[in-house]
Amino acid sequence: MKIVFRVDSSLHIGSGHLYRTLTLAKQLAAQNSEVLIYFICRDLYGNSAFLIQQNGFPLLTIPVQEEVCSQIERVWTDEEILYDVEQTRELLLSIGEIDLLIIDHYGLDKRWENEMKTLSRKIMVIDDLANREHACDILLDQNYYTDQQERYNKLVPPTCLKMQGPAYSLLRSEFASIRRNLKKQYGTVKRMFVFFGGSDETNETAKALHAIRLMDELNIQFDVVVGFHNPYKAEIEEMCRQLQNTRFYCQIDYIAELMACADLGLGAGGATTWERSALGLPSVVISTAENQERLSIDCDALGISKYLGRSHEVDAEQILHTIQELINNPERIQSMSEKGMELVDGSGTSRVVKGIFASM
Structure with a gap:
């Protein structure tokens, strides 16, 4: 065949x-x-x-x-x-x-x-x-x-x-295998996963890092992932180096493992939505392309993620405010995690x- x-x-x-x-x-x-x-x-x-x-x-x-x-x-x-x-x-x-x-x-x-x-x-x-x-x-x-x-x-x-x-x-097959050994989500945020796709043409990752700089006192570990073709990867790596508790990764093949270790995600809509959901990772979402907007709105309504808006509508302060709001509402984080896993197995x-x- x-x-x-x-x-x-x-x-x-x-x-x-x-x-x-x-x-x-x-x-x-x-x-x-x-x-x-x-x-x-x-x-x-x-x-x-x-x-x-x-x-x-x-x-x-x-x-x-x-x-x-x-x-x-x-x-x-x-x-x-x-x-x-x-x-x-x-x-x-x-x-x-x-x-x-x-x-x-x-x-x-x-x-x-x-x-x-x-x-x-x-x-x-x-x-x-x-x-x-x-x-x-x-x-x-x-x-x-x-x-x-x-x-x-x-x-x-x-x-x-x-x-x-x-x-x-x-x-990918590793999502099903890692899912079987996931830790239970109780809504406490100690580690975050940041990923805006392979290219991130609008540089949402840098915007996220500006928000991270404002929340150093929260004592959260951040895993920041970019793709090989990200035009801003050198800039992002340097920004990560200057931030406490922030690790930089480029074009890795163990992204599911990082998601599984995280308590909250920050990223784009699109296919990564289902990767995060399969591993029970509740997320704050920014749409970086027109085709992601309707999906992101509907997933917010379903209760598996929090949608902030299109990339040009969202700033670092809004990201910071939303993350702080979720951290103060562990029951909502736990609910988002459970609903995501129910939707994607x-x-x-x-x-x-x-x-x-x-x-x-």
Whole structure:
């Protein structure tokens, strides 16, 4: 069985799409030794495609076309779709007969997918925007929304298998194993975990460190994590060095262990929401991209996190005030932890893999 992923990463896009497809790819390969997996990615500035090869999967690249990539998160025009179709088709033909093509990309929609139907037996789409139509056989949206069951009713074919909600969160296997040995959350905050994604283009990490500087007297240990492509990582490392009880980490592979040791998180919305929830880590959240806002609002309403607003609306004083407020309300922290773990059990990737193999 041949499975191909079409996904991009860059300084602007971030690395979330790539990380979650890699998680799925590794689980698919682990469950069936006869599965051959390939990745097709654009060679965008600040991409994390090297992780694909580090994990042993073949990487095929599409040359960058500046006009296509200037606003990569919007749905692409017909001209932009055509270029990508031509480039992708050529790479797919070089691979041979394909059983499943998995797309995780905000720029692509049914126009692109319809062009791929003759090249792949089935098509799967990973999405969380629900803002465009798809011509797919399988849809995965791992996020929580108050209207999640109706979001795609008119956007995918009636026969499409829909896997929706945090029960299908694409989490790495270590989250399930660490979860089994978690310490119970009693609402006391002695250690905090700070992470705003792989690139953190708006430098929310520095904003968080300014807030941390104002709370030195609280005697809390802070673990601050940044990605390899974070353009401010040198600045952030120096800031951490100047703060007491603050440790700096860059591009680590044991992030779940740090989350498990923490009592409160501070970070962005998006896929990390489900990692934190699986480990019962209540969090203060700032949205760093438009697609994170609705998710963050709904998760706040559900009671698994505290949402402060968009990045340009939040300052260090607001972060400080919110953390102090939560520290003084241990019952709320404990409730957030319990609700998060009820929503996400850490086995979502296994459910997705079972659904894929059952549909083939």
